[in-house]
Every structure is written in C-alpha cells, then in structure tokens.
Amino acid sequence: MDIDVVTVGETMVSFQPSPEGPLAYSAGVTWSVAGAESNVAIGLTRMGKRARWISRLGADPFGDIIARMLAGEGVDTALVIRDPAAPTGVFFREYRGYGEPHFYYYRRGSAASRLAPADFRDEWLEGARHLHVTGITPALSASASELVLLLMHKARDRGMTISFDPNLRRKLWDEQTARATLLEMIPLCDVFLPGMEEADFLVGEKPLEECGPSFLRMGPQVVALKMGAEGSAGWVQGHTARAAAFAVPPPVDCTGAGDAFAAGFLSVFLDQCDRSRPDTPRDLLQPALERGNMLGALVTRHRRDWEGLPTLQELEQIRAGVRRAQR
Numbered sequence: 001m002d003i004d005v006v007t008v009g010e011t012m013v014s015f016q017p018s019p020e021g022p023l024a025y026s027a028g029v030t031w032s033v034a035g036a037e038s039n040v041a042i043g044l045t046r047m048g049k050r051a052r053w054i055s056r057l058g059a060d061p062f063g064d065i066i067a068r069m070l071a072g073e074g075v076d077t078a079l080v081i082r083d084p085a086a087p088t089g090v091f092f093r094e095y096r097g098y099g100e101p102h103f104y105y106y107r108r109g110s111a112a113s114r115l116a117p118a119d120f121r122d123e124w125l126e127g128a129r130h131l132h133v134t135g136i137t138p139a140l141s142a143s144a145s146e147l148v149l150l151l152m153h154k155a156r157d158r159g160m161t162i163s164f165d166p167n168l169r170r171k172l173w174d175e176q177t178a179r180a181t182l183l184e185m186i187p188l189c190d191v192f193l194p195g196m197e198e199a200d201f202l203v204g205e206k207p208l209e210e211c212g213p214s215f216l217r218m219g220p221q222v223v224a225l226k227m228g229a230e231g232s233a234g235w236v237q238g239h240t241a242r243a244a245a246f247a248v249p250p251p252v253d254c255t256g257a258g259d260a261f262a263a264g265f266l267s268v269f270l271d272q273c274d275r276s277r278p279d280t281p282r283d284l285l286q287p288a289l290e291r292g293n294m295l296g297a298l299v300t301r302h303r304r305d306w307e308g309l310p311t312l313q314e315l316e317q318i319r320a321g322v323r324r325a326q327r
C-alpha cells in the first residue's frame with residue numbers, strides 16, 4: 001500500500017489580525033492554512049505515515065497557497081481538483097485575549113462546497129488502507145454530504161478501515177440535519193472519535209461508562225472520546241481504557257487539538273489494525289489514546305491549527321525527557 005490514510009474535506013486560508021487584537025480595529029493580518037482533514041493529514045505525515053488529501057480548491061491564489069503548503073508538509077495533493085468557477089473558502093480568526101478564538105467563515109459557495117459524488121474517482125482510494133472523514137464536509141452542502149457517504153461505502157467495499165470525527169460546526173448547519181447526518185455516518189466507521197460536546201449532542205448527556213458503549217452499539221469497533229484536560233477514554237467490545245491528559249503548560253489555543261488527537265490515535269491504530277485481525281484494537285487502545293493525548297496537548301501550545309504538531313523524533317525526545325537546547 002502506498003498511502004496509509006486518505007482524507008477529503010475543505011481547507012481554507014485563515015486570516016488573523018497582526019498585531020493580535022479585535023478584528024474590527026486591526027489594520028493588518030497574517031495568514032495560515034487550516035482545515036480539519038488536512039490538519040489530520042499533516043499530523044499523520046509528521047508521525048511518519050503517508051497521507052493523501054483531496055478537495056476542491058478555487059483556481060485562485062488562496063488555492064495556490066493551500067496546495068503549496070500541504071505539498072510542502074509532505075501530504076499527497078496530486079488528486080486535488082482546481083475549480084475555476086468557485087473561490088477557495090477563507091475565514092478570519094480573532095484572538096480576543098481571553099478564551100478560545102472566534103471564527104468568521106466566508107465559505108458558502110466555496111469550491112469545496114461543490115464537492116459532489118460525480119467528483120469521485122476510484123484512484124482516490126487506490127493503494128490506500130484507511131479513510132478519515134469528518135462531520136464538517138457533510139455540513140458544506142447536500143452534494144458534499146452525498147459524497148462523504150459514497151466515499152465511506154466505497155472504502156468499506158474495498159475492505160479499508162474508516163475513522164470519523166464528528167467535528168460539530170454549529171455555524172454551518174441546523175441541529176436536526178447535523179444530528180441525523182452524523183448519526184447516519186457512525187455505523188459506517190470503524191473508529192469513532194467524538195469530543196464530549198459532540199457525544200452529548202448525539203446521544204444526550206450520559207455517565208462516562210455508558211457513553212462509549214452507546215456508540216459501539218451503533219457499529220464502530222473502536223470509540224475514543226476526547227475529554228480535553230481530563231484526557232481521553234476508549235472502548236472496544238468488552239474493554240475500556242483511560243489515558244490522563246499529557247501535561248503541558250496552559251494552552252494558548254485549542255484549535256486543532258481534536259485533529260491532532262485523531263492523527264496521534266490513528267498513527268498507532270494504523271500500525272497494527274486491519275479488518276482481518278479483529279482482536280488487535282484492544283491492545284492498541286491504551287497506546288493510541290496516549291499518543292492522541294500527547295499530540296492534542298502539544299498543539300495547544302501554539303496559535304493556529306497544526307503548526308505545533310511534533311514529529312515522531314520530537315515525540316521520542318519529549319518522552320525521553322530531553323531538555324537541552326538542540327544546537
């Protein structure tokens with residue numbers, strides 16, 4: 001297999017005031033590249049995995065920035081579609097000096113929102129072991145939603161494993177459609193990766209010990225619940241694991257922490273798991289949660305989405321307690 005993980009979704013150029021401050025009073029901005037699926041692809045690449053990211057980008061400079069940046073990070077972007085008829089989505093991110101940043105999206109009608117089943121090519125999944133999808137793509141448009149479901153079915157038909165992070169974005173769709181669509185996707189995945197808010201949104205508030213099993217009953221082999229400062233919990237049939245949060249100084253920006261967790265978790269899961277070895281997820285659960293927590297925590301030490309993701313070598317140094325300056 002040439003590719004460990006294929007992922008499909010919207011990546012945007014994100015603008016943030018520089019110097020930092022309220023957007024309404026800022027004269028300058030810096031830009032970065034952000035998208036849940038490409039964040040996971042970058043995280044996996046840094047963990048030594050091969051990731052392919054597919055989307056539609058406008059035939060505009062913002063599309064150029066994204067294509068160049070992701071290719072520069074080692075992500076396979078060869079199958080990205082450039083759309084001359086629609087712009088690349090952008091958003092503005094405002095750091096308010098307290099709490100988490102505010103997001104203002106300009107993505108309606110974007111090139112990625114025009115993703116549709118007609119875009120699908122068998123080569124998207126060729127040579128790949130695993131598909132990762134999020135709940136953001138189906139929120140972009142009806143056609144993008146159909147594409148995600150088609151992709152999940154195609155991947156299953158090929159015997160690929162699938163992970164799904166609901167990544168609830170309330171600004172993008174109404175609650176009823178969001179809940180119904182996300183619940184339709186869960187039975188199609190092997191690894192379900194919700195956060196606490198998303199779990200409550202989908203099945204109502206439950207004690208922790210009931211939360212994982214309620215999702216396992218829908219079909220996935222593995223459920224990993226992200227609990228921020230409380231670490232994470234994981235379930236496979238008949239087995240539960242808990243991993244404490246990886247200790248870091250207070251976060252400066254939690255954006256992308258869930259994507260970093262997914263990359264860390266999947267990088268371990270992928271090392272051993274395939275459908276022909278159904279007993280392996282049990283052994284993988286603890287180390288996968290721990291790696292997920294580590295990446296999730298480290299990325300919160302930096303502003304923006306993925307820039308603070310460590311490489312495998314850095315992880316090993318952190319684990320070994322190496323503190324001396326590297327020069």
Ligand code: KDG
Pocket residue numbers: 010034035036037039136169255256257259305
């Ligand atoms: O997970 C972080 C990303 O989701 C965010 O930076 C951009 O894809 C994005 C979104 O839709 O919010």
